Amino acid sequence: MTLGEFWRRAAAWVRRRDLEAALTSELDAHVELLARDLETDGMSAADARVEARRQVGSTLRAREASRDAWGFPGVDALLHDLRYALRGLRRSPGFTATVVITLALGIGANATMFAVIDRLMLRPFPYMRAPSEVHGVYMRSSLRGRTLIYPTTSYTRYLDFVRTSRSFSQIAPVSHWRLAVGNGEGTRVRHVDGVGAALFDFFDARPVLGRYFGAAEDAVPDGSRVAVLAYPMWRSDFGGRNVVGEQLRIGIAQYTIIGVAPEGFVGTANNGSEPDLFIPITTVPANISPTDRGAFFTSYSWDWTEIVVRRRAGVSDEAATADLTNAFIQSRRAQRAINPVLTPDSIAKPLAFEGSLRSWARVARIALGGRSRRHRLAHRVRQRREPDVRPRAPAAS
Numbered sequence: 001m002t003l004g005e006f007w008r009r010a011a012a013w014v015r016r017r018d019l020e021a022a023l024t025s026e027l028d029a030h031v032e033l034l035a036r037d038l039e040t041d042g043m044s045a046a047d048a049r050v051e052a053r054r055q056v057g058s059t060l061r062a063r064e065a066s067r068d069a070w071g072f073p074g075v076d077a078l079l080h081d082l083r084y085a086l087r088g089l090r091r092s093p094g095f096t097a098t099v100v101i102t103l104a105l106g107i108g109a110n111a112t113m114f115a116v117i118d119r120l121m122l123r124p125f126p127y128m129r130a131p132s133e134v135h136g137v138y139m140r141s142s143l144r145g146r147t148l149i150y151p152t153t154s155y156t157r158y159l160d161f162v163r164t165s166r167s168f169s170q171i172a173p174v175s176h177w178r179l180a181v182g183n184g185e186g187t188r189v190r191h192v193d194g195v196g197a198a199l200f201d202f203f204d205a206r207p208v209l210g211r212y213f214g215a216a217e218d219a220v221p222d223g224s225r226v227a228v229l230a231y232p233m234w235r236s237d238f239g240g241r242n243v244v245g246e247q248l249r250i251g252i253a254q255y256t257i258i259g260v261a262p263e264g265f266v267g268t269a270n271n272g273s274e275p276d277l278f279i280p281i282t283t284v285p286a287n288i289s290p291t292d293r294g295a296f297f298t299s300y301s302w303d304w305t306e307i308v309v310r311r312r313a314g315v316s317d318e319a320a321t322a323d324l325t326n327a328f329i330q331s332r333r334a335q336r337a338i339n340p341v342l343t344p345d346s347i348a349k350p351l352a353f354e355g356s357l358r359s360w361a362r363v364a365r366i367a368l369g370g371r372s373r374r375h376r377l378a379h380r381v382r383q384r385r386e387p388d389v390r391p392r393a394p395a396a397s
Helices: 003-014 016-040 045-056 059-070 073-091 093-122 155-164 197-202 231-238 281-288 317-338 357-368 373-385
Strands: 134-143 146-150 168-181 188-195 226-229 247-250 253-260 277-280 306-311 351-355
Touching (some): 016 045, 188 281, 247 277, 253 281
Parallel strands (some): 188 277, 226 253
Antiparallel strands (some): 134 306, 168 306, 226 277
16 A cells, blocks of 8 residues: 555545445435436336346445445454444443453553562662673582572582682672661661672662771671661661761671661662661671681581672673582582581582572572471481581571
C-alpha cells in the first residue's frame, strides 16, 4: 500500500457512513429503473422487481466490496468483534465481573512478582561500580555421595583465597549479623554487617559524614572497634546530627562512630536485610566470643564468611573457576595439615566458582540465619565429618 492509497483509504474510512448511504441509494435507484423497464416490456410489477434484483445481484456483496476498497478491513473486523464481545459481556454481568477480577488479579500478581524478582535478582546493588564484574564465591564438595554447595566459609579460607587467587582485582569478606545495638532502653536488635575494609572499594559511595574504616582498622587478630552508620539509622536514631566520635554499644562492645554511609547504600545485603551499620569483620569474633578471639583466622571449622570478588578484565568464566578451584584445593591442603582426617580431595571433589551476587546474598541469609532443615542438616554433617583441632566459635545470628 502506497502512502497516497493509505491517505485515500483513511479519508474514505472517516466518511464511510456517508459513502455507504450513497452506495445503497444508488443501488436502490438502479433496481427501480431496471424494474420500470421490465414493466414496460409487459412484466407485472412484482415480477419486474424480482427480476431487477436478480440482474443487479447481491447488494450486500457490493457494499462489502466497496468497504474493502474504501477503508481498512482488518480494523473494521476488529471493531465488529469488539462490539460483539461487549454485547455478550453486557448480557452476562456475573461472568463479566469474574473475568475482569481474574484478569486484574493475574496482572497484579505478575507485576508484583516481577517487582520482587527485579529487586532480589536483577537490579544491581546501589552505587556498585561495574556490577557485571562483581560476583559471590560458592564452594562445592561431595560427602557420602551428596553434593553440598555453600556460600559461606571460614575467614581462614578467605585469607587463603586472598593469598592464592590471581584472577580478581578486588576481594572482600562479608558477614551478616543481628546484634543488640544501643544502651539501656534504647537497645534494639539491628542488622549489622561485618565487612572487610576492601568492600567499600567496590562502590562509588562517598560517606555523607566522616569516613569509612581502612585496612589498618580491619586487621587480625582484632580490628579497631569503629562503626559506620547506614543512612536510615542515622536519620531515625540520631536526627541527622554530627555523630562522628560518639560511642555506640554494638553487641557486647563499645564502638566509635566514624562515618555515615550515603542514602541507599546497603553494601551487598539483599532486600529485607539491609544493614543498619557496618563494622570491621575482624571485630566480630571477639564480640561474639570474647574468650576465643584468635581462632577465627587460624581455624577452618567456623563457616561464617562470604566472599565478594571483582574479576580482572579479560579473565573468562572458565579461567576464574579454575583459579578459584586451585585456591580452594590449596586451602584444603593447609587445612589438612591441621586436621589430617579431612575428607580427601579425591572423594570431596572440591570446586569453587563464581555465582550471582543476588542469589548468593539470598542463600547466605538462609545459611547464616533461618536455615531450612535441609541446610542445617547438610551443614552439621559437613562439620561433623571435617572436624578441626581448633575450638570453634559459637555461631550467632
